[in-house]
Amino acid sequence: MSFAAPLFAWVGGAIALGVVALHLLAWRRPPTSPLPTARFAPDAPVRTVAPAVRPTDLLLLAVRVLAIILVSAALAGPRFPSRIHGLGRVIVVDRSHGSEAWAYIDRAARSIYRAGDALVLFDSAARAVRRPTVDSIVAASPTRASGGMSAAMVVAIRAANELQRVRDSVEIVVVSPFGSDAFDGATASIRRVWPGTVRTMRAGTSANDTARTRPLDVRAQSGDPVAVALSLDGAALVGAVRVVRDSATAGDTAWARQGGAVVVWPSGPAQWNARPAGDTAFGVTVSTLVWGSPGMPARSATVVAPFVRRAAPPPGRVVARWDDGDPAATEIPLGAGCMRSVAVTVPPAGDLALTPAFRRFAEQLAQACLGAHAWAAASDSDVETVLPGTTARGAQQTLSVSDTTRRDSAVVRWLLAAALAALVAELVMRRGTANATA
Amino acid sequence: MREPRTAREEERQRRGEGDGSSPETRSSLLDAIRGVKWPALRAVAGALPGGHHSRLRGAAPELSEYRVYRQGDDPKRIDWKLLARSDRAYIRLAEDRSTVSTLLVVDATASMAYPDRTLGKWKAACDVSVGLAAVAHASRDPVGLVVVSGDGMRQLPPRTRRGIVGELARALDDVTPRGSRALAPAMSRIRSRIRVAIVSDFLGDADDVRRRAGEVAAAGGEVHAIHIVADEELDPPARSFLAVDPEDASLARPFVAEARAAYLERFAAWRSELAASWRVEGLSYTIARVSEPASRVVRRVAGAALGTGRAAPDVRRETR
Numbered sequence: 181m182s183f184a185a186p187l188f189a190w191v192g193g194a195i196a197l198g199v200v201a202l203h204l205l206a207w208r209r210p211p212t213s214p215l216p217t218a219r220f221a222p223d224a225p226v227r228t229v230a231p232a233v234r235p236t237d238l239l240l241l242a243v244r245v246l247a248i249i250l251v252s253a254a255l256a257g258p259r260f261p262s263r264i265h266g267l268g269r270v271i272v273v274d275r276s277h278g279s280e281a282w283a284y285i286d287r288a289a290r291s292i293y294r295a296g297d298a299l300v301l302f303d304s305a306a307r308a309v310r311r312p313t314v315d316s317i318v319a320a321s322p323t324r325a326s327g328g329m330s331a332a333m334v335v336a337i338r339a340a341n342e343l344q345r346v347r348d349s350v351e352i353v354v355v356s357p358f359g360s361d362a363f364d365g366a367t368a369s370i371r372r373v374w375p376g377t378v379r380t381m382r383a384g385t386s387a388n389d390t391a392r393t394r395p396l397d398v399r400a401q402s403g404d405p406v407a408v409a410l411s412l413d414g415a416a417l418v419g420a421v422r423v424v425r426d427s428a429t430a431g432d433t434a435w436a437r438q439g440g441a442v443v444v445w446p447s448g449p450a451q452w453n454a455r456p457a458g459d460t461a462f463g464v465t466v467s468t469l470v471w472g473s474p475g476m477p478a479r480s481a482t483v484v485a486p487f488v489r490r491a492a493p494p495p496g497r498v499v500a501r502w503d504d505g506d507p508a509a510t511e512i513p514l515g516a517g518c519m520r521s522v523a524v525t526v527p528p529a530g531d532l533a534l535t536p537a538f539r540r541f542a543e544q545l546a547q548a549c550l551g552a553h554a555w556a557a558a559s560d561s562d563v564e565t566v567l568p569g570t571t572a573r574g575a576q577q578t579l580s581v582s583d584t585t586r587r588d589s590a591v592v593r594w595l596l597a598a599a600l601a602a603l604v605a606e607l608v609m610r611r612g613t614a615n616a617t618a
Numbered sequence: 619m620r621e622p623r624t625a626r627e628e629e630r631q632r633r634g635e636g637d638g639s640s641p642e643t644r645s646s647l648l649d650a651i652r653g654v655k656w657p658a659l660r661a662v663a664g665a666l667p668g669g670h671h672s673r674l675r676g677a678a679p680e681l682s683e684y685r686v687y688r689q690g691d692d693p694k695r696i697d698w699k700l701l702a703r704s705d706r707a708y709i710r711l712a713e714d715r716s717t718v719s720t721l722l723v724v725d726a727t728a729s730m731a732y733p734d735r736t737l738g739k740w741k742a743a744c745d746v747s748v749g750l751a752a753v754a755h756a757s758r759d760p761v762g763l764v765v766v767s768g769d770g771m772r773q774l775p776p777r778t779r780r781g782i783v784g785e786l787a788r789a790l791d792d793v794t795p796r797g798s799r800a801l802a803p804a805m806s807r808i809r810s811r812i813r814v815a816i817v818s819d820f821l822g823d824a825d826d827v828r829r830r831a832g833e834v835a836a837a838g839g840e841v842h843a844i845h846i847v848a849d850e851e852l853d854p855p856a857r858s859f860l861a862v863d864p865e866d867a868s869l870a871r872p873f874v875a876e877a878r879a880a881y882l883e884r885f886a887a888w889r890s891e892l893a894a895s896w897r898v899e900g901l902s903y904t905i906a907r908v909s910e911p912a913s914r915v916v917r918r919v920a921g922a923a924l925g926t927g928r929a930a931p932d933v934r935r936e937t938r
Binding site: 210211212213214215216217218219220221222223224225 | 728861
């Protein structure tokens with residue numbers, strides 16, 4: 181600790197010493213002793229100055245000295261450069277999805293870990309390691325659970341706030357393969373809570389920036405509204421999906437058995453169970469089919485429009501329902517893949533296929549099979565979108581001299597308040613002592 | 619002459635407590651003053667035969683002088699043999715010796731209980747009083763006692779009987795000096811032609827006492843003032859303390875180093891003034907320090923009647 185104006189501290193110390201000296205040189209009545217010839221002594225004030233061999237009222241003296249020291253310390257302006265210079269880091273280590281990438285993650289985490297850094301391990305849950313060391317990373321074992329980046333960020337931000345008390349600056353370093361399933365809708369919001377830097381370090385996988393550009397496998401006639409909707413959306417496809425706008429062929433079935441998802445979405449009347457004529461629904465909703473992508477987290481998609489229902493999909497797992505609850509799309513496992521039947525007749529005319537709601541609806545239906553979802557790494561751009569390195573607010577709230585000044589000013593206020601309290605206590609104690617003496 | 623022990627002295631002796639007024643000390647005092655005479659300052663008018671010169675001249679066996687017979691003289695006192703030889707009538711005169719009653723007025727107020735740990739002033743006053751009583755009683759003088767304390771006044775009328783000195787000693791031992799009371803009223807009932815010895819520190823009504831003593835002396839009496847002074851009063855402790863008058867708690871003076879010189883000067887001046895005031899009126903004044911042996915004080919008081927009394931060596935200069 182240093183002082184902005186150390187002269188006040190010296191003066192305060194001198195005053196405190198003076199108070200102690202005056203306390204020891206107390207005005208007091210000398211001891212009484214009878215003397216028949218006392219009348220011959222000069223008449224003088226009874227109180228005399230005598231050195232207090234056994235000083236009394238030590239508590240009162242302590243309060244007085246404390247008040248003086250507090251006032252002088254407040255006037256001197258204390259500074260607390262107690263932070264450890266340098267960067268403190270919160271290492272967030274992803275140990276989900278087994279041991280495929282763990283060796284890389286472990287190596288990367290150990291390479292950046294330094295003494296004093298905080299360590300957060302996460303899979304589906306996250307925990308901060310108390311008194312972490314490099315061995316804490318080694319001792320961590322991978323799990324088969326999926327990763328939860330939001331929970332990890334919550335714990336990491338909490339650890340970063342604690343670390344910020346003793347460090348000049350703090351950053352969060354996330355070491356993870358960054359699977360697309362690790363993010364959810366809250367991840368970006370949680371990230372914005374931390375004003376500092378978040379550095380991402382991908383380990384064990386390469387960026388999956390090409391997966392989203394894979395062309396759709398849509399078998400449809402030219403100008404098919406579904407094909408148009410899927411092509412406009414950009415189709416964040418994950419895994420092998422084939423959309424057929426007619427009926428499934430033997431080749432489609434064989435392809436599905438090999439792990440693909442065949443979406444049978446007839447453009448005309450399907451050969452499934454026919455429904456009564458004139459049956460019209462005004463809304464259809466697809467449930468969440470995917471784990472969610474970094475840029476567009478998983479959610480349901482609903483299209484509100486008059487749909488003429490001519491057939492009901494074959495029995496299977498319902499993936500979409502009409503507004504009255506009847507199944508609109510079902511999925512049947514087939515070998516390693518699945519066969520998804522969509523009984524939603526899209527009018528060839530009109531702009532329904534161009535609406536965002538229908539595009540999301542089509543996208544949801546054109547995802548991989550529910551039971552055969554494949555893990556995929558998120559792209560760097562998605563990771564950067566969700567976990568940006570810095571935020572605008574963070575640039576303003578980085579530790580700076582102004583923060584130190586504010587903190588020191590708060591200390592001065594507390595010192596003055598404590599000095600005032602000590603002075604009040606001294607007054608009360610002095611009155612009590614005077615009453616006791618009287 | 620060995621006085622009987624008082625009950626308190628026996629109790630102290632039994633408990634093994636020794637102090638300045640132990641029976642041995644009292645006995646040694648009586649031994650030390652054996653043979654001391656305390657003659658009256660002037661001829662007394664007593665009728666009883668005693669050891670003091672009487673103003674009466676009569677038929678004592680010791681011839682003093684012859685005087686021509688005058689009308690009115692007792693014919694029985696004519697020296698017939700001288701008449702036969704010289705044919706002149708002379709009467710035979712002889713110096714009579716008479717007794718004088720001695721009354722000891724002892725101050726037992728709180729100021730005499732000093733120092734409070736040893737009660738040195740009170741014990742010195744008791745020893746001097748007993749010594750004077752013993753000396754007076756040895757001359758067959760009636761001896762009485764008046765003790766004035768805060769509790770009241772205790773009086774033993776002058777008596778000649780055997781053992782009166784012991785009674786006086788026991789009466790003094792039974793008194794505890796305390797309180798405050800004037801001495802002068804105790805002297806108001808003193809009849810004239812009596813010898814009075816006032817043993818006090820004269821820190822009370824000194825002027826009234828001196829005035830009353832002058833009246834007694836003017837009436838033919840004899841007054842001796844024995845001023846008891848403690849060594850601690852002459853040389854107070856060097857430490858700083860708040861001096862409180864034992865007889866007046868409201869009188870408190872800080873006694874510090876700066877006040878010491880002024881105190882000594884004022885006290886010495888007061889003692890000189892006191893001695894001078896008594897002697898101016900023809901009264902005997904003797905100052906006695908507590909540390910001074912009581913026998914010496916007694917001899918000095920008795921010697922004052924013979925004109926050989928001397929002040930205590932330590933305070934001689936102060937009392938001149």
